[in-house]
Amino acid sequence: MIDTHCHLDIEDYENLEEIINNMDGHMIVSGVDRKSNEHVVKLCEKYEKIYGMIGFHPEFANQFTEEEKQLLESQLNHKKIVAVGEIGLDYHYGKEDMDVQKRVFIEQILLAQKYNKPVVIHSRDAIADTYDILEKYHIEKIPSVMHCYSSSAEMAEKFLKLNMKFGIGGVVTFKNSEKLKEVVRKMPLESLLLETDSPYLTPEPFRGTKNEPANVKYVAEKIAELKQITVEEVKKQTTENACKLFHIPIM
Numbered sequence: 001m002i003d004t005h006c007h008l009d010i011e012d013y014e015n016l017e018e019i020i021n022n023m024d025g026h027m028i029v030s031g032v033d034r035k036s037n038e039h040v041v042k043l044c045e046k047y048e049k050i051y052g053m054i055g056f057h058p059e060f061a062n063q064f065t066e067e068e069k070q071l072l073e074s075q076l077n078h079k080k081i082v083a084v085g086e087i088g089l090d091y092h093y094g095k096e097d098m099d100v101q102k103r104v105f106i107e108q109i110l111l112a113q114k115y116n117k118p119v120v121i122h123s124r125d126a127i128a129d130t131y132d133i134l135e136k137y138h139i140e141k142i143p144s145v146m147h148c149y150s151s152s153a154e155m156a157e158k159f160l161k162l163n164m165k166f167g168i169g170g171v172v173t174f175k176n177s178e179k180l181k182e183v184v185r186k187m188p189l190e191s192l193l194l195e196t197d198s199p200y201l202t203p204e205p206f207r208g209t210k211n212e213p214a215n216v217k218y219v220a221e222k223i224a225e226l227k228q229i230t231v232e233e234v235k236k237q238t239t240e241n242a243c244k245l246f247h248i249p250i251m
């Protein structure tokens, strides 16, 4: 199994070594700003089973200066940095800096295209603008993922047409997530990736505690139940999907 999206910041885990050992499989750790991007590169170098993605999350869009962009470009040459992410739009806490968010999102999509890397997208309360930008900038040219997908099945069809994959996490195990369950039932297994978004969004039955990559198995179990197939099939296909998309040479 591969947890295709987690955050392993030292501030969140005193026992990081143990958390990494707990995971029976690989992890793709996500950066959100300069500090976490640098930490991701270090983790990739220290642990065989860790790969990384780097980028500026919309919350930190205003920190994305020309200097940061150059640093990001140099980090993208690292062989274990497999994607640009997480990048996108987040209007949850207000729309004041919408224009900055959009500009930084577009700049990073263009970077990914320049370096031929997949992109991993964060979109919160901004699905229409996210779609417009992805369509306009031809996201179908490179592999891409809607991380922690939370919109409708109808929207999912549109993203699928742009050749995008869907990161499915702990939310799918929640009682009140019927919309996401419908997406999982309708989308082909070939378009799904497993993720935890640790330390957030802990799946049932551990909701309320701090999440960790090893919990990705509960997401696999729920997807198997929803699609009425075996957990082994889910694990095998989603691992294959992730290896292919991120060019991870483990299968």
Ligand SMILES: [Zn+2]
Binding pocket: 005, 006, 007, 030, 086, 197
């Ligand atoms: Zn994330």
